[in-house]
Each structure stands twice: as structure tokens, then as C-alpha cells.
Amino acid sequence: MPLLDWARTQWDRALGALAVLIGAILLLVGWMKISDTGFVSEQLPYLASAGLGGVFLLGLGGMLWLSADLRDQWRELRGIRARLDATADLAE
Amino acid sequence: MSSISLGEARAGTSRTARARRARLHDGPEPWSRRDAVAVAVVLLLALIGLVIGWLGVSDTVDLDSQTGWLGFGIAAVILGGFGMVIWLLLGLRRVAVLRREVLTELDRRHPKPVRTPGVLTDGQQFGTVTGMRRYHAAGCQLLEDKAPSFAAASVHAEAGLLPCPICTVGGAPPPDVPPNNTGGGRA
Numbered sequence: 444m445p446l447l448d449w450a451r452t453q454w455d456r457a458l459g460a461l462a463v464l465i466g467a468i469l470l471l472v473g474w475m476k477i478s479d480t481g482f483v484s485e486q487l488p489y490l491a492s493a494g495l496g497g498v499f500l501l502g503l504g505g506m507l508w509l510s511a512d513l514r515d516q517w518r519e520l521r522g523i524r525a526r527l528d529a530t531a532d533l534a535e
Numbered sequence: 536m537s538s539i540s541l542g543e544a545r546a547g548t549s550r551t552a553r554a555r556r557a558r559l560h561d562g563p564e565p566w567s568r569r570d571a572v573a574v575a576v577v578l579l580l581a582l583i584g585l586v587i588g589w590l591g592v593s594d595t596v597d598l599d600s601q602t603g604w605l606g607f608g609i610a611a612v613i614l615g616g617f618g619m620v621i622w623l624l625l626g627l628r629r630v631a632v633l634r635r636e637v638l639t640e641l642d643r644r645h646p647k648p649v650r651t652p653g654v655l656t657d658g659q660q661f662g663t664v665t666g667m668r669r670y671h672a673a674g675c676q677l678l679e680d681k682a683p684s685f686a687a688a689s690v691h692a693e694a695g696l697l698p699c700p701i702c703t704v705g706g707a708p709p710p711d712v713p714p715n716n717t718g719g720g721r722a
Contacts, residue, residue, distance in 0.1 A: 483598060484596040488589065495608045502616055503578070503619065517626075523637050524636070527637070527640050
């Protein structure tokens with residue numbers, strides 16, 4: 444399956460996308476639950492769990508996605524440097 | 536410098552670059568294992584703080600107590616954000632260092648070509664038009680559709696004209712002069 448293959452090779456992006464998705468769902472569920480009640484003492488647990496948890500997961504997802512981009516850049520630069528080293532070795 | 540000594544110099548530079556690289560981080564990823572463990576511990580602490588905050592808020596109906604635990608949860612999220620930012624900054628920094636290293640090596644091996652000034656000889660004829668402050672090579676676009684009078688560079692110089700920086704009569708144009716800048720509207 445293409446999606447599974449993508450998730451296997453791009454595990455960091457897959458995890459990032461999953462974290463963002465779960466975070467968004469948590470925020471949505473938290474908002475709905477908080478809207479259901481008018482008591483602040485009943486609303487605060489949802490804010491502490493779904494609200495803060497959703498924000499945390501959104502941040503984590505963004506971090507994982509950006510990390511994947513940095514990994515790609517790192518690999519490409521290392522590849523260029525390895526080729527430069529190889530040509531230097533030939534020159535020696 | 537002979538070709539042998541040039542080769543030795545290159546080999547020496549290459550060895551120096553490798554020695555410098557050995558001191559820098561040089562793993563398969565921008566982050567070392569120690570970075571990953573440190574950030575994972577911070578994120579785990581943040582997660583535990585979030586759960587504790589949530590349990591604390593859920594455990595009581597007293598608003599003061601609940602806001603205190605909510606503050607605890609917010610502090611945990613801030614701690615987690617701090618860990619994420621540190622992780623990304625470390626990665627960005629390492630990638631920037633590696634990029635600089637690769638670009639420096641590329642610059643060393645393939646230096647930018649230096650444009651050498653054209654050699655003026657008395658045999659060469661340069662054109663100018665009445666009202667121009669500069670003299671130009673015969674093929675210069677600034678002479679197109681005009682009726683220039685041609686003379687040697689020394690004649691133009693004696694008449695107080697300057698060489699055209701566009702057609703590089705007097706050498707390479709200065710880097711701050713754009714190609715279509717004719718110097719105050721008149722060439």
C-alpha cells in the first residue's frame with residue numbers, strides 16, 4: 444500500500460502528521476465538551492486534558508515535520524560532502 | 536608553486552578539513568544520541584506534568600485549587616515547547632554549520648572566475664557621440680542607432696571622456712553598476 448510504504452520510509456513525517464491530526468481532534472473534542480456545560484469546575488478538566496494536550500500534540504507534530512526536513516537537508520549536504528571528499532581522494 | 540606542492544597543499548587542506556569535522560558533530564542525523572535523550576526526557580517530563588495537571592484539575596471542584604493545577608499543566612506545556620524549540624535550534628545550527636563547510640569547500644575548489652580587464656591598444660578604435668561622457672567599444676549597445684565618431688582610446692581620454700563600464704572598455708564594470716546604468720542618463 445502506498446500510504447504504508449510512505450509511512451515506513453517517512454516515519455518522522457507520518458508521526459508528525461498523526462500528532463497534528465490527534466491534536467486537532469483533541470482540541471475539537473475539548474471545545475465540544477466545554478461547550479456542553481456551563482460550570483467552570485466541569486470545564487477546566489477538559490481544558491487541562493484536551494486543550495493543553497491538543498496544543499502539546501500540535502507542537503510535537505510541527506517539531507517532527509520540521510525535524511524530517513532538517514534530516515533531509517543533512518543527508519543531502521553529507522552526500523555532497525562525501526562526493527567532494529571522494530574527488531579530493533582521487534586528486535591525492 | 537609546482538603541481539606536486541599544489542597537490543600536497545590540497546591534501547593538507549583536505550586533512551585539516553577532516554580533522555576539523557572530527558571535532559564537530561558528524562553523525563547520520565543532525566542530532567547526537569545525547570541530544571535525543573535530553574530532549575526526550577524533557578518531553579516526557581512535560582507529558583507527565585500534563586497528566587498530573589489534568590488529574591489535579593479533575594480531582595477537585597474547588598476553583599482556586601483547579602486553577603493552580605491548570606497553571607501546573609500550562610507550565611508543563613511551556614516546558615515541552617522549550618524542549619521542542621531546543622531540538623529544532625540544535626538541528627538548524629548543525630545543518631547551517633555543515634552547509635557552511637560544504638560551501639567553503641566548494642568555493643575553495645571552484646573559485647569565482649575573475650574578469651580580467653581588457654587590454655587597450657592604440658590600434659583599437661572606440662566610438663562616442665557628441666554629448667556622451669564615455670567612449671565605447673564598436674559593438675556596444677549604447678552606440679546602436681547612433682552615428683558615433685571613432686578614435687583611439689588615448690584620443691578620447693585626452694578629450695576628457697571616460698571608458699564605458701558596460702562594454703568593459705576600461706576593464707570589468709564595478710559590481711555596483713547595473714548593466715543598464717549609463718551613469719546619470721547619459722553615456
